[in-house]
Amino acid sequence: MSVATVSRALRGLPNVAASTRRRVVEVAAELSYAADPAASRLAAGRTSTVTVVVPSLSGWYFANIVAGVEAVCAEAGYDVLVVGIGSSHDLSRILSKAYHLERRTDGLVVIDIAVSDEAAASISARGVSLTTVGRVTDGVSSLRVDNVQVGRIAADHLADLGHRRLGAIGGEQDEPLGFEVSRLRVAGFADALARRNLSFDPTLVEGGNYSVDGGREAMVALLDRAAPPTAVFALSDEMAFGALMALNERGLSPGRDVSLIGVDDHEFSRVVGLTTIRQSVTDHGSAVARLLLHAMEAIRAGSAPPVTHLVPPVELVVRSTATRN
Amino acid sequence: MSVATVSRALRGLPNVAASTRRRVVEVAAELSYAADPAASRLAAGRTSTVTVVVPSLSGWYFANIVAGVEAVCAEAGYDVLVVGIGSSHDLSRILSKAYHLERRTDGLVVIDIAVSDEAAASISARGVSLTTVGRVTDGVSSLRVDNVQVGRIAADHLADLGHRRLGAIGGEQDEPLGFEVSRLRVAGFADALARRNLSFDPTLVEGGNYSVDGGREAMVALLDRAAPPTAVFALSDEMAFGALMALNERGLSPGRDVSLIGVDDHEFSRVVGLTTIRQSVTDHGSAVARLLLHAMEAIRAGSAPPVTHLVPPVELVVRSTATRN
DNA sequence: GACGCGAGTGTAAGCGTTTACAGGAAACGG
DNA sequence: CCGTTTCCTGTAAACGCTTACACTCGCGTC
Incomplete structure (x- = not known):
């Protein structure tokens, strides 16, 4: 034989x-x-490997996305490589990585990192499939939540509860990864208020760096205003947790003294009763992995990979930190 | 040329x-x-790849360990492959994975999964280096916290505060991954009490499955006792968070009505003021990665890989959920 | 001035697959 | 019964590196 x-x-x-x-x-x-995988790869030119490029591996959001991707890809027989680009905001490291990735991977999932058209073209020219999460690039399958919608839901809920003086805790100007998300969520927030003929004071947005500490400091800054908001939209649950700390430190009660709504439905939101807007992050990871698998299948079959833009729904989860004014 | x-x-x-x-x-x-990596691997017989085998990729503890491992290995020029064995408790999947890993990786980091002597031997016979976290196997470098010590610190702190009727929330008998840890922590807890001539009622240990929900249910069960404990040792912060939920639901105040101490120093522990025992999980990941790199270096150099067992210190972090009785 | 030596370079044989191509046997139609 | 077609199997050429070995210098040595 x-x-x-x-x-x-x-x-x-x-x-x-x-x-x-x-x-x-x-x-x-x-x-x-x-x-032997190495021999197969050399001979066949395919690596049976998928690479996840992610700003950080710790952190609730990224960990859950990666978990979703890994589960699906492993199930499909692919090895899953992870690349954390760390706190180094320089794209060069990413690009050099992507370059090294050249003959190393059949597919790339890039999470919350902007991919330029040229980068996408160069990746696809190498026969590597690409899907993104959180950012969209022309001609590249992607998954992202409708962040404008997220902002609207938050605003509608708080406005329905009778709040009129609203603040927000978001990203910061110099924050490459989170700023785009912040911009959209705040825009949706302001838009929904405008539709109700309510005014939104843009100076009532404080940067929270998507961290617990940042959220805490942002809330402190909001409370120190001459006219503090009666309700605050934290653009992530983690920042909302920080905001809760700040309220506790001041002896204020969330929901009674200041209403608060977050985004994510982190598993600890239940613990503190945080009203929030749920996104099913692990499912997002699975979904984008399936997108990638389809694209790789198409490439292998010689056909043009389909381009799909997924926009999974989000859902308001009412708990106790946002109450009637 | x-x-x-x-x-x-x-x-x-x-x-x-x-x-x-x-x-x-x-x-x-x-x-x-x-x-071309594939060609190099084939020709040289080394893969420049490290694989992390982990029960799950989501979850604070695992995400942070993996982050630590990835950072160090990527820095050293290794690709990092992740394998989540999911909820399937069957070892067969792990083993088949490990088998597939055979020519796929130079080093293996196995987290919180028992590795039998035979498995370790077979792995090392294939020229693959192995390090473990949380479990120790003879002749295999490892990192684990001193779980007995963790239990003692918790007991000493609660006893110092004057508590005499103590409960614990731990793992469960049929929980393959967490049970060992639970056993050791509870043993240390009981031991420290015994040293003080205090009694520990082993029926006051409830299983909490290392999840928020499990912790909540365990606390409910403890509160429903005829004589509930005045202080509870939750074997992880996540279970402690669940316990806090249960207290809130009953209108009880943590620290005043029931004292509570956790383990981990999860970043949200600060938010809720949880007294806990800190372990620096990401650092653990980095440390075990360095262990692995040394072992692989030794193997490449032809010498016997050093066997090191790291036992990083833990630290009591006093906040507000455990107070004087 | 022949010799040995070491540093630097080239040659070529793998490494273990995949895959185009060739070959051979069985089945089928005329 | 012979020529086709259909299936299956074998042969051998890549794939792009690494590495043992051979080789060529230029140099110091006796």
């Missing part, structure tokens, strides 16, 4: 007699033989 | 004239050339 036949049998290719295949599979199992 | 010279120059091997090397590096940069 030749190596070619074995290779064909083990990979499920056609043109192998059923009896032959059975024997091959049997013996392979017995010897616990499996093709 | 021959391919051999280029190969040697680019990899920094000796026996290359400085001038030659300079030119090669220069031209390579210009053409943005880099060796």
Whole structure:
């Protein structure tokens, strides 16, 4: 029996007699033989590897996205490589990584990092499939929540509760990763208020850096205003937790003295009763992984990869930190 | 100039004239050339890849460990593969994965999963380095916190505060991953009490499944006892958060009505003022990655890999949920 | 001035697959 | 019964590196 036949049998290719295949599979199992991945990759030119590029691996949001991607890709037989670009905001590291990734991966999931058209073109020219989360690039499948909608939901809820003086805790100007998200959410927030003929004071937006500490400081800054807001929209639950700390420190009660709404439905939001806007992050990871798998399948089949833009729904979760004014 | 010279120059091997090397590096940069990883792996037999095997990728603890490992390994030029074994408790999946890993990785970091002596032997026989976190196997470098000590610190703190009727929220019998940890922490807890001639009622231990919900239910069960404990040791912060929920639901105040101490110093512990025992999980990841790098270096050099067992310190963090009885 | 030596470079044989191509046997139609 | 077609299997050429080995210098040595 030749190596070619074995290779064909083990990979499920056609043109192998059923009896032959059975024997091959049997013996392979017995010897616990499996093709050397490096040799396969070299010969076939495909790596059976998917790479997730992510700003950071710790942090609730990224960890959950990666978990979703990993589950689906592993299930489909792909190895999952992770690349954290760390706090180094310089794109060069990402690009050099992406460059190294060249012959290293069949697919790329890029999370919350802007991919320029040229970068996307160069990646696709190398035969690597690309999908993004949180950012969209022309011609690249992506998944993102409708952040404008998120802002609107928050504003509508707070306005329905009778709040009129509203503040927000968002990203910061010099924050490459989170700023775009902040901009959209705040825009939606302001837009929904405008539709109700309510005014939104843009000076009542404080940067919170998407961290607990940042959220705390932002809330302190808001409380120190001459006329503090009666309700605050924190653009992430983590910042909302910080805001809760600030309220506690001042002896203020969330929901009674100041209403607060977050975004994410982090698992600890339940613990503190945080009203929030839920996004199912792990599901997002799974969904984008499936997008990627389809694209890779298409490329392998020689057809043009489909371009799909997923916009999963978000959902208001009412708890106790936002109450009637 | 021959391919051999280029190969040697680019990899920094000796026996290359400085001038030659300079030119090669220069031209390579210009053409943005880099060796095809698959071909290198096939020819050299090494993969420059490290694999992290972890029960789950979401969850604070695992995400942070993986982040620490990734940072160090990426820095050292290794690709980082992640394998989540999911909720499937069956070892077969792990083993089949490990088997597939055979020619796929130079090093393995196994987190909170027991590795049998035979499995360790078979892995090392394949030339793959192995380090573990949370579990120790003979002859395998590892990192684990002293869980007995963790239990003692908790008991000492609560006892110092005058508490005499103590409960605990831990893992469960049928929980393959967490039970060992629970056993040790509870043992340390009981031991420290015994040293003070205080009694510990083992029926006052409820299983909390290392989840928020589990912690909540465990606390409910404890509160429903005829004689509830005045202080509770939650074996993880996440369970402690659940316990806090249960207290809130009953209108009880943590620290005043029931004292509570957790383990981890999760970033939200600060938010709720949870007294806890800190472990620096990301640092643990970095440390175990360095252990692995050393082992792989030794193997490459032909020497026997050093076996080191790291036991990083833990630290009591006093906040407001545990107070004088 | 022949010799040995070491530094630097080139040659070529793998590494273990995949895959185009060729070949051979069985089945089928005329 | 012979020529086709259809299936299956084998042969061998890549794939792009690494590395043992051979080789060529230029130099110091006796």
